[in-house]
Amino acid sequence: MNAASQFAPVITADRDALTKDFPLRPFAIRHMLSGHPLLTLPRIAQLAAELPRDLIEYNSGAAQISQDPDKVKSVDLDPVEVVKRIETAGAWMVLKRIEKSPEYRAIVEDTLLSVARARGFSSLEDAGFSQIEGFLFVSSPNSTTPFHMDAEDNFFVQIHGEKFFRIYDNQDGGIADAAQVEYSTTRHRNVKYDESFRPRAVEFHMFDGDGCYVPYQWPHWVRTAGSYSISMAITWKTPEVKRLNDLHVVNAMLRSLKLPQAAPGLHPAWDGVKLAAFRATRGIVEPLRSSQTMRRVLRRIALGKNANYYLKKA
Ligand SMILES: [Fe+2]
Numbered sequence: 046m047n048a049a050s051q052f053a054p055v056i057t058a059d060r061d062a063l064t065k066d067f068p069l070r071p072f073a074i075r076h077m078l079s080g081h082p083l084l085t086l087p088r089i090a091q092l093a094a095e096l097p098r099d100l101i102e103y104n105s106g107a108a109q110i111s112q113d114p115d116k117v118k119s120v121d122l123d124p125v126e127v128v129k130r131i132e133t134a135g136a137w138m139v140l141k142r143i144e145k146s147p148e149y150r151a152i153v154e155d156t157l158l159s160v161a162r163a164r165g166f167s168s169l170e171d172a173g174f175s176q177i178e179g180f181l182f183v184s185s186p187n188s189t190t191p192f193h194m195d196a197e198d199n200f201f202v203q204i205h206g207e208k209f210f211r212i213y214d215n216q217d218g219g220i221a222d223a224a225q226v227e228y229s230t231t232r233h234r235n236v237k238y239d240e241s242f243r244p245r246a247v248e249f250h251m252f253d254g255d256g257c258y259v260p261y262q263w264p265h266w267v268r269t270a271g272s273y274s275i276s277m278a279i280t281w282k283t284p285e286v287k288r289l290n291d292l293h294v295v296n297a298m299l300r301s302l303k304l305p306q307a308a309p310g311l312h313p314a315w316d317g318v319k320l321a322a323f324r325a326t327r328g329i330v331e332p333l334r335s336s337q338t339m340r341r342v343l344r345r346i347a348l349g350k351n352a353n354y355y356l357k358k359a
Contacts, residue, residue, distance in 0.1 A: 220236065
């Protein structure tokens with residue numbers, strides 16, 4: 046194998062996993078992204094310098110699995126320094142929406158296209174991969190990503206370092222009920238952890254070249270081992286996921302006006318009315334989101350005074 050072919054935007058998985066488990070259950074994947082020039086610390090430091098500040102979130106890696114978001118310890122370094130000193134900074138960082146950069150968008154989309162093709166589709170659209178977004182994680186040795194859930198489907202790829210990744214089955218609401226799912230979607234992703242959840246877990250022990258599929262809203266927590274870590278989440282939202290997410294946002298806004306709402310699906314006709322009204326309003330507001338200041342104001346209006354928690358000064 047020559048140097049140019051050592052990495053490629055390709056994910057592979059067991060055929061049964063791609064046909065039977067996807068998109069409902071977690072499974073292991075392999076990839077060929079480790080060593081890609083865009084996924085090295087110097088290039089990620091450059092990306093951290095270029096990204097708008099509100100697309101970078103970082104804090105101490107010394108977090109609890111069950112972490113109160115209001116008690117997260119900060120790191121007294123600027124984002125570029127965090128990346129450059131990640132081996133010793135004791136930090137956890139995520140760079141959000143990296144697909145806004147054309148180079149990163151290409152790697153995210155090309156990698157997902159490899160999955161679309163393995164599933165028998167010729168394009169991302171045909172495979173149902175829409176609203177594709179990428180997130181890069183850099184973390185110091187022995188860092189913990191607290192128990193949380195994400196409002197999207199995700200192929201998580203481990204680029205560098207050793208990582209333990211545990212994903213929990215919440216399909217019966219036994220870990221997080223409908224109210225908690227709404228809260229995690231709209232306010233803060235963290236979920237309280239209890240050891241009694243352990244039998245529901247699927248564990249992945251990852252090194253460079255490993256990864257896993259994380260289904261929509263399956264809670265998980267992650268810990269790095271003795272080396273620094275670089276990982277990437279390749280995410281997308283199907284029309285059904287977008288619908289559920291929008292309903293959670295509407296319900297949270299109405300709840301804040303003292304109008305508690307049933308979970309999505311319990312009253313389909315009323316869901317449809319709320320969704321139509323919300324999407325019409327969003328169409329008016331959306332152009333304002335190109336400004337970082339306006340994004341901050343809109344988050345504050347929609348989600349309350351703690352919505353910009355990750356922008357507080359270190
Ligand atoms: Fe996550």
